[in-house]
Each structure stands twice: as C-alpha cells, then as structure tokens.
Amino acid sequence: MKRVLFLLSVIAVMLLPMAGVSAAESDFSERVSGMAEITAVRVNSGADKIRIVVDASKPIRYTTMTLKNPDRVIVDIQGAWLAAKVKRQISVDSRFVNDIRIGQFNKNTVRVVVENKVGSNNYKVFPLAGGPVPGRVVLDFGNLNDSSKTVIATPDVKKPAATKPNTSSSSSVQKNPSETKPTSQTRKPSSAAQTQPVTPTKPAATTPVSKSEDIDGPAKDAAGTGSQTAGNTSGDKGQTNSNTNTGNDGAIISDDTDADIAALNGVKGKKITIDAGHGGNDSGAIGPTGVMEKTVTLRIANELRRLLVAEGATVYMTRTTDTEVSPKGANASDIEELQARCDVANNTKSDIFLSIHMDSFSSGAAKGTTGYYYSLGSKRSRDLADKVRQGVIDQIGTQSRGTQSCNFYVVKHTDMPATLVEVAFISNPQEEQLLNSEDGIKKAAQGIADGIADYFG
Missing domain, CATH: 3.40.630.40 (Zn-dependent exopeptidases)
Incomplete structure (x- = not known):
C-alpha cells in the first residue's frame, strides 16, 4: 500500500509543471483576446526617405511623441501585443534613421522607437487603411517635401545614397540527418503555360525589426503626443486629426500611398x-x-x-x-x-x-x-x-x-x-x-x- 501511495505522489509531482504550463498558456490567451497582434515591422529605404511600416492583425489606435538627445520618435500602439517572431531591434544603415526598436512597453502597449537624424520637421506618422494587412501604421523619415532636394541627414553620414535595410532571414544551412528525403532529379511539375x-x-512586404531601451519605462521630455486609429484617424507632433482616412499632413490616404510602399520595395x-x-x-x-x-x-x-x-x-x-x-x-x-x-x-x-x-x-x-x-x-x-x-x-x-x-x-x-x-x-x-x-x-x-x-x- 505504501508503494502505491508513493507512486501516486511521484506521478502527481510530475504532472504539476504540465498543469502550470497549461495554466500559463490559458492566461496568455485570455489576456491577448481581443487585442491586436503586431506581426511585423517592415523597412524600406529610398533615395529621399526611409519608410517603416508596422503591421497589425486588426485596426489599431496609437499615440506619438518625440524625445531629444538623441532625437527619437516614439509610437505607442494601444491594445496590442508583440508577436515573438518580430525582432526587437535593427540598426539601419540610412542617412535618416540610426536605429529602430520595438518592445512590449506594458501589458497593453507595444512601443516603437525610431532614433533619427532628421529633427522634428521631416517625419510623418500616419495610418493606412485597406490592402492585405488589416492594420498598418507608416512612419516616413527624410526629404518629405517634394520641392526640396536638400539632404536633411546629418553631415557625418558617409553614404549619400539610399541603403539596403537589414533582413531577418537566416542564411545558415540546417539539416536533419534522421530524415533523409529520396527525391527524383526529374520531378515532373505541371502546367498550362x-x-x-x-x-x-x-x-x-519586407522584414521585421527592433529592441528596447525607451521601451522599458515611461517616456520623459515628450515634445508632444497625438492619438489615432490606424485606418481611421491620425495625428503627429502633438496634433490629433479625426478625419477619416487622412494623414498627419491632411493628405488623403489612398491607393497612391500603397503604391508608394510598393515603389520602395x-x-x-x-x-x-x-x-x-x-x-x-x-x-x-x-x-x-x-x-x-x-x-x-x-x-x-x-x-x-x-x-x-x-x-x-x-x-x-x-x-x-x-x-x-x-x-x-x-x-x-x-x-x-x-x-x-x-x-x-x-x-x-x-x-x-x-x-x-x-x-x-x-x-x-x-x-x-x-x-x-x-x-x-x-x-x-x-x-x-x-x-x-x-x-x-x-x-x-x-x-x-x-x-x-x-x-x-x-x-x-x-x-x-x-x-x-x-x-x-x-x-x-x-x-x-x-x-x-x-x-x-x-x-x-x-x-x-x-x-x-x-x-x-
């Protein structure tokens, strides 16, 4: 009888960690239910600007602010959680942006921090409706005035031309020796050409990015805030705009903006x-x-x-x-x-x-x-x-x-x-x-x- 009781106690102890994991998974699922998942942060460099696109599983609300020393633009996405596959930091080889970081600022907020070289007048943050992604926020940095050909980046930057952002793809070769695949060298495909x-x-589409620094606590010395919903309203540098489908400069967010993203890709x-x-x-x-x-x-x-x-x-x-x-x-x-x-x-x-x-x-x-x-x-x-x-x-x-x-x-x-x-x-x-x-x-x-x-x- 003692032996049976001993075995039962051992089994109970072994099952405890499994129950804990299950409970943790359940708690997480319950916490993020109804929240927007941030699925990617894509970066594209052009000759006159760099564009950062934050993708979400549903329309999102966000606020913006700026910080000094160094210059940073911060976007706080409300009611959101950050997918594990999204990288937390990327160093960008660009005339306009030094670094991009993203992190779970608190349990309901994902924070994106862009350390930049363009100051407070040469960036835009706006939502984008429609297209293949339910919720998107776009951040542009660079020479955003078409009539101006002036290089806005600071003079210590060596490269005057647009550069290629880092990607998240791995180039390592991985093999599983236990599962070899017999494949014919003349696999017969198909099609009516x-x-x-x-x-x-x-x-x-491109790649995810980011890390955390101003991500780990409340921001200080904020130069301004704005609140908006991706796909609905927008604001920038302390301004709020409630007009549907408008950017922070009052421009209509349309297929032309989608085309602009494509052009940079x-x-x-x-x-x-x-x-x-x-x-x-x-x-x-x-x-x-x-x-x-x-x-x-x-x-x-x-x-x-x-x-x-x-x-x-x-x-x-x-x-x-x-x-x-x-x-x-x-x-x-x-x-x-x-x-x-x-x-x-x-x-x-x-x-x-x-x-x-x-x-x-x-x-x-x-x-x-x-x-x-x-x-x-x-x-x-x-x-x-x-x-x-x-x-x-x-x-x-x-x-x-x-x-x-x-x-x-x-x-x-x-x-x-x-x-x-x-x-x-x-x-x-x-x-x-x-x-x-x-x-x-x-x-x-x-x-x-x-x-x-x-x-x-």
Whole structure:
C-alpha cells in the first residue's frame, strides 16, 4: 500500500509543471483576446526617405511623441501585443534613421522607437487603411517635401545614397540527418503555360525589426503626443486629426500611398515566374487522407500570384489550372514537361523562377520545409532558396530542413536565379491537414512572398 501511495505522489509531482504550463498558456490567451497582434515591422529605404511600416492583425489606435538627445520618435500602439517572431531591434544603415526598436512597453502597449537624424520637421506618422494587412501604421523619415532636394541627414553620414535595410532571414544551412528525403532529379511539375503576365495593383512586404531601451519605462521630455486609429484617424507632433482616412499632413490616404510602399520595395516591377508543381495526369505525392500534391501547389501558386501582383510584380504562371505545361499534354515525356516549364521563365526573361512542391517520405513522421537550388548555380539562387524557405517557416511554423543544393531539372535549366521549395510533407498527417486548409494555403503563400521581397530587398 505504501508503494502505491508513493507512486501516486511521484506521478502527481510530475504532472504539476504540465498543469502550470497549461495554466500559463490559458492566461496568455485570455489576456491577448481581443487585442491586436503586431506581426511585423517592415523597412524600406529610398533615395529621399526611409519608410517603416508596422503591421497589425486588426485596426489599431496609437499615440506619438518625440524625445531629444538623441532625437527619437516614439509610437505607442494601444491594445496590442508583440508577436515573438518580430525582432526587437535593427540598426539601419540610412542617412535618416540610426536605429529602430520595438518592445512590449506594458501589458497593453507595444512601443516603437525610431532614433533619427532628421529633427522634428521631416517625419510623418500616419495610418493606412485597406490592402492585405488589416492594420498598418507608416512612419516616413527624410526629404518629405517634394520641392526640396536638400539632404536633411546629418553631415557625418558617409553614404549619400539610399541603403539596403537589414533582413531577418537566416542564411545558415540546417539539416536533419534522421530524415533523409529520396527525391527524383526529374520531378515532373505541371502546367498550362501562361505567358501573358499578370500585372500589378498594390503594396509590398519586407522584414521585421527592433529592441528596447525607451521601451522599458515611461517616456520623459515628450515634445508632444497625438492619438489615432490606424485606418481611421491620425495625428503627429502633438496634433490629433479625426478625419477619416487622412494623414498627419491632411493628405488623403489612398491607393497612391500603397503604391508608394510598393515603389520602395524591390518586388515592384520585377518579372517572376511561379511554377505549381505537377498537374494534369501527374498528381505528385498523395497524403494519407488522399490530398494530392498537384492541388496544394496550385492553390499556393494562385494565392502567391495574387500577393505578388498586389506588391507591384509582373507574374507569369506555368499553369493556372489542373493541366500539363507542355503542348503535348499527357503525351509529353518527363523532360519535355520540365523543359516547357523552364521555357516560360526563359522566354519571358523573368528575374526569378520559383517552383512550389510538397515533400513526401515513406515514414509519416518526416516533416519540415526545405529550400533547393542548383548545385552549380549562382550564389543568388542559394540566397533566394534560403530566404523563401525561411519565409515559409516564419509563416506556417514548420521545422527547418535547411537550404540544400540539388540537380533538379527546373532549377538547372532556367537562366535566372531559381529555387524549388518543398513547403511541407504531404505524407505527414499534420502537415497534410495544414496545407489542405485555407489558412495554411494563405500563410504558405505569404511566407513565399515574404521571402521573395526579402531577396529583392
């Protein structure tokens, strides 16, 4: 009897930490319920200004203030919590901004601090309505008066031209030796080649940033405050404006502003070929519940096209429906089918080529995301593969299987930087379910789009 009681007490002690974790997770979920999640802080540098865009999961309210010594602009976002994936600090190589920091100022407020070189008259903070992100706040620093060509940055800055912001993508190669993937070098993709480009309409995406300093306590010496709701009202430098869809200078926030974001992003104007793997009589791999690779890749490709067009890219699709790419259709050989896909990118002189696939293995335990590039290809192909892989992982939370070299036909016979991304394992029940959902498709496409934007910088 004593032995039984002892065993029961041991089991109870072991279960206590688990109960604590569960309670903590429950408390967190309850606390952030109804709050806006800050999902990214994107940075783009132009010749005359640097633009910082804070993305949120819903419309948000915020206040602004300025501090001196050094000059800082502070934006406090109310009723918000900061996603773990957002970096807390970035040092910006810019004429206009030194440093950007972001942190959870208190349990209900996310604070963004921008240390800048432009003083109190050459920045703007305004909300942005519409577009692919529910809530956005934009911070511009630089030569904001179009009639002025004066360089506003302080004279100790060495570079007179716009510079490229840091990105959050990892370039490290990670491998999981316990899960090797048998892949044919002539994976047969698919598609009815669409060489009529899909052309742009709207904005762009880039990278997260930040850290904490003025983030850890109440700000002092505030030069002014303003209160606004992203997508509704705005204010700046102590002014509040209640006019719907207006910026802090009274300008209407419209599609032109979205276009301005896109213009600062390297994706705008780029020609991109998207290849949805398999199709027609080639189903690709099939998951445990019957989900086919060709269906998942096409859904991701079509959503990715929508995102890239909105960001200003010209997009070419190897296929937009469930069909083969080669004019010979089902009668084409593997090589003819693969070459037809390469021809779409080569004939349109695309800037990059991206082939979308789902991985598969005999064991349902295999999982994760892999980026591939041609083993004898350029460093830019490796960079593209790495950034796309990381973008997917950031969005859908899969395990990284690294960026690996390969001899796949479609990345070997394209004339531009090219990558083949294995988004996840369709043979894994959980990943099959994820990529058969609307949410999973959208997140996978967004991850690829983020990686492409990061690549073009």
